[in-house]
Amino acid sequence: MRKLLxxxxxxxxxxxxxxxxxxxxxRPSFLSITVRDGELYGSLIDILRNSAPLMLVALGMTLVIATRGIDLSVGAQMAISGAVALTIISDSKTPGSLGTVAVAILAGVAITFIFGLWNGFLVSVVGIQPIIATLVLMLAGRGIALLITGGFITTITSAPYAQMSQGYLIGFPFAFFVSLGAILVISLVVRRTALGVLTESVGINPEASRLAGVRSRGIVWSVYGVSGLLAGVAGILYSSNIMAADANNAGINIELDAILAVVLGGTSLAGGKFTLAGTVVGVFIIQTLTSTITFLGVPPAVTPVFKALVVIVVCLAQSRRVREWLSRIRPTRTPTTTTTTPVVERIPA
Amino acid sequence: MSVVMRGISVEFPGVKALDGVDFALRSGEIHSLLGENGAGKSTLIKALTGVYPIDSGRIEVAGRERTFTGTADAQSAGIATVYQEVNLCANLSVGENVMLGNEVSGRFGIDWRATYARARTFLSQLGLDIDPRSPLSSHSLAIQQLIAISRAVVVDCRVLVLDEPTSSLDRSEVDRLFAVMRRLRDQNVAILFVSHFLDQIYEISDRMTILRNGRLEGEYLVGELERPQLIAKMLGRELVELDSIGRSSERVIERTGDPVLRVLALGKRGSIEPMDLDVYPGEVVGLAGLLGSGRTELARLIYGADRADHGTVQVHGSTTRLSTPRHSVEHRIAFSSEDRRAEGIIGDLTVAENMVLGVQAKRGWFRRVPRARRDQIVDQYMDSLQIRPRNPQALIRNLSGGNQQKVLLARWLATDPVLLILDEPTRGIDVGAKAEIQRLVSELAERGLGVIFISSELDEVVRLSQRIAVLRDRHKVADLDNRQNVDVDDIVALIAKEGAA
Structure with a gap:
């Protein structure tokens, strides 16, 4: 098992x-990390910080994809949570108090959790295809965010809120701890409880799982809730970075990056088996790539082309067929070692 | 000679699946390939149809030596295959499926009218009077199987390989299929037939080849070999003792107190008419009837896989709502579906994970089955059910049908059920495993478990059950007490009777 992973x-x-x-x-400076006032700076640190929103969203996406679903609404949900949190802070008389910020964050995340559950309801109870069910909120979400902010880009000044994405904790960016926390909590919940294996079971064969007594509906429902909750946290990080609730640009296209990260990590879009570790690596690939492209002076509008190239390379490398083909043109390797998986399938009835 | 295979060997890591097997298939004959699961039947077929490359040996088709590197090669050599599991596209129409890749082209691309007309001709050759424009998914599995065969006829094959085509067909459909097979044989097509039903093999085939443990046991004309000898050759030992099971039907059941399960007027419109059923502790109740008679439907209603719109269910005397599988699991009722692949196994999970799934589902997601308990369950059932290979970490989809069935049984037994509903637990598995499953059912009942046993093989039902409910056309037509030695023929008569239904 460990070997396979x-x-x-x-x-x-x-x-x-x-x-x-x-x-x-x-650029040799890429690896260098400098310490200023006990805080670490450098390109690698930037990657750790900037990857946090995508990390949160992609973790949720992994679980959703494992159940054969997809969540297109995560970007819109980021906009909503940011809008809610910033509206609360800007309406408050004490925008700088820790209490106000805590309430604002909790409210923003709670709302997206509820929206996530709404998605889950459409998919698991009503039986709408996930891509359509979440498309609804993807389209409506930014409008909802604009309604909340009254059509403006709400800006605030609040030191504790800025801490979320710009601050530091024991030398590392605070946002990094948020994503680290999410990775740890989700990994523990998924692998220490039976949630992981039951989710896989539902993703591999929903009907057989139902007949075995698995609460498939509950599981599918809740992964969308989790995805919404994580998107909410990502929205808080994003708005904290620019200290503004920008309904039109918060988390734009992040759903595609998240799907990309999941696939790059090796989880199949067909559902079933998933790997959180793979998703984490996938997120770092995308973030590093973005940083590389920026450094190379390529206009940001061209970034997708490079992403596409990486996707092609990694997906080809993961393809069983390509690997078989590669092993055939390298005669030194015996084919049995490189084609383990198909060979196992061939063991006769 | 249509096909000659000589010295065929196929090796998988650690397993020699075929070891120097010779096989000859003549034009204009129906040739059955026999052997237990794991004997190498599927491997030989897959070598012939280009699914697996062969490690040594040679294949000649119509006198020419061939090397197949894929199924397309085999097809272009005139070899068509129909597999046990239907390999069609459920979301396309019947006609599209039949003519896939052979559509009639007109002036503007595909001429659909002509394509469908041709599809209709091919279908009617098999006696199938169905609308080629209807979606495939609207037809039963049995009809789909016949459609798959008509697809093979379309490509005008010289060699037709039928791998367990009859496992989901009822008698009249089998007759229809056999008629088509005979017609094709008369047109000089060579037919390779695989089935677990020995009756059918004796009925339809001219010649038999028997494999055992990846080696050739021998080739015989059907007239040369009596059934007991055939089974002995397949198993490599004398006929499995079914005598101990034989006594099961005569066991006296204490029918006092509350039954494990009492079903009163349970029904669902368009599915089955309301009917009653009791199962007492330690009793095996058989459901007999043709495919579509309502036996599977009844089982699914009792379990809550489908929702009944009529009637009540009592477990241990108290009325309960079993409207989802979840409720049934909580009331310690277990159900093993007839469709092992689609509704039983979780293919990409390991044997151990599949085995523990029932217990895990019952505990809920939060309380993971502790490692010690899990190991104990796995060890216990790997040994007591003799699951092969004895590797809990193998993916279940790589196991043979019989072993998958045993893992599914283990999944349910581990949840400590009071009632076990088995729908076709012996379908598509070999003689040895069939006997094992039957013995297991009999032993479980002796220990006090209530069992509802469904099988198309009536002798199994008669051998195991103390009581038999006979279904026909969605009605229960009889309740038989098996202590009075019910005969298979009696049941057949009841099923076959043209009634008011």
Whole structure:
């Protein structure tokens, strides 16, 4: 089992290392980390910080995809949670107090959690296809966010709120701890309880799982809730970074990056088996890539082309067929070692 | 000679699936391939149809040596295959499925009218009077199987491989299929037939080849070999003792007190008419009837897989709502579906994970089954049910049908049920495993478990059950007490009777 996991995650890690290496060679400053007032600075630290919103969203997306679903509304949900939190803070008489900020954050996240549950309801109870069910909120979400802010881009000044994405804790960016916390909590919940295996079971064969007594509906329902909740936290981080609730740009296209990260990590869009570790690596690949492209002076509008290239390379590398083909043109390797998976399938009835 | 295979060997890591097997298929004959699960039947078929490359040996088709590197090669050599599991596209129409890749082209691309007309001709050759424009998914599994066969006829094959085509067909459909097979044989097509039903093999085939443990046991004309000898050759030992099971039907059941399950007027419109059923502790109640007679539907209603719109269910004397599988699991009722692949196994999970799934589902997601308990369950059932290979970490989809069935049984037994509903637990598995499953059911009942046993093989139902409910056309037509030695023929007569229904 552990071997298999290693095997699956090998390629994404290879791609990440290759990217880091490319950067390190082309600009030696990439790897350097400086300490200022006990706080760490450098490109790598930036990647840790800036990847936090995508990390949260992609973790939720992994669970949703494992159940054969997809959540397109995460970007819109980010806009909503930011709008809610900032409206509360800006309406408050004490925008700088810790209490106000806590209430604002909780309210923002709670609302997206509820929206997530709404998605889950449409998918698991009403039986709408996930892509359509979440498309509704993807389209409506930014409008809802604009309604909340009254059509303006709400801006605030609040030191505790700024801390969320700009602050530091024991030398590292605070946002990094938020994503680290999410990774740890979700991994523990998924692997220490039976949630992981039941989610996989539902994703692999929903009907067989239902007949085995698994509460498939509850599981599908709740993964959308979790996805909404994480998107809400991501929205808080985003709005804290710019200290504004920008309904039109918060988390724009992040759903696509998140799906990309999940796939790069090795989780199949067909559902079933998933790997959180793979998703984490996938997020870092995307973030490093963005940083690389910015450094190379490529206009941001061209970024998608590079992302597409990486996706193609990693997906090809993960393809069983390509690997078989590669092993055939390398005669030194015996084919049995490189084609383990298909061979297992061939054991006769 | 249509096909000659010589010295075929196929190896998988650690397993020699085929070891120097010779096989010859002549034009204009129906040739059955026999052997237990794991004997190498599927592997030989897959070598012939280009699914697996062969490690040694040679394949000649119509006198020419061939090397198949894929199924397309085999098809272009005139070999068509119909597999046990229907390989069609459920979301396309019947006609599109039949003519897929052979559509009639007109001046502007595909001429659908002509394509459908041709599809209709091919279908009617098999005696199928169905609208080619209807969606495939609107037809029963049995009809889909026949559609798959008509697809093979379309490509004008010289060699037709039928891998368990009859496992989901009822008698009249089998007759229809056999008629088509005979017609094709008369047109000099070579037919390779695989089935677990020995009756059918004796009925339809001219010749038999028997495999055992990946080796050739021998080739015989059907007239040469009596059934007991055939089974002995397949198993490599004398016929499995079914005598101990034989006594099961005569066991006296204490029918006092509350039954484990009492079903009163349970029904669902368009599915089954309201009917009653009791199951007492330690009793095996058999459901007999043709495919579509309502036996599966009844089982699914009792379990809550489908929702009944009529009637009540009592468990241990108290009325309960079993409207979802979840409720039934809580009342310690277990149900094993007839469709092992779609409704039983979780293919990409391991044997151990599949086995523990029932217990885990019952505990809920929060309380994971502790490792020690899990290991104990796995060890216990791997041994007591003799699951092969004895590797809990193998993916369940790589196991043979019989072993998958045993894992599913283990999944339910681990939840400590009071009532076990088994729908076709012996379908598509080999003779040895069939006997094992039957013995297991009999032993479980002896220990006080209530069992509802459904099987198309009536001798199994008669052997195991103390009581038999006979269904026909969605009605229960009889309740038989098996202590009075019910005969298979009696049941057949009841099923076949043209009634008021």
């Amino acid at each position: 290693k095997h699956r995650i090998l390629w994404p890690i290879g791609a990440l290392l290759a990217l880091v290496l490319l950067n390190a060679v082309s």
